[in-house]
Amino acid sequence: MAEKTPISADDLLKIANEMIREHDAYIEGMNTDFVEEKAGVMVFKGEYFLDENGLPTPKTTAVFNMFKYLAHQLSKQYTIQ
Numbered sequence: 768m769a770e771k772t773p774i775s776a777d778d779l780l781k782i783a784n785e786m787i788r789e790h791d792a793y794i795e796g797m798n799t800d801f802v803e804e805k806a807g808v809m810v811f812k813g814e815y816f817l818d819e820n821g822l823p824t825p826k827t828t829a830v831f832n833m834f835k836y837l838a839h840q841l842s843k844q845y846t847i848q
Contacts (some may be wrong), residue, residue, distance in 0.1 A: 768788065769843070771844060772845050773846055773847075773848040774845045774846070775847070776803075779802055779845055780800070780801075781804065784799060787833055792829055793833075794817075796814060797813075798813050800812065800814075804842075807816065807842060808838055809841050809845070809847075811834040812834070813830070815827050815831075826844055
């Protein structure tokens, strides 16, 4: 397995939010404001665009998929220090 680069959570969030803004599936307001590492996998959290009843909207699926994309891309490169 390749060596992972140690990084602070704040620096990783900056990279992740830049990746979100540059992605074709970007939706205005989509971002991540929290990341933690669980068993070597980055878990991102942020605005999920829930409706007034707290239920998912079509944008919620897009956000979930984006956070999954970030986890796949960044977990293999970085470890939170």
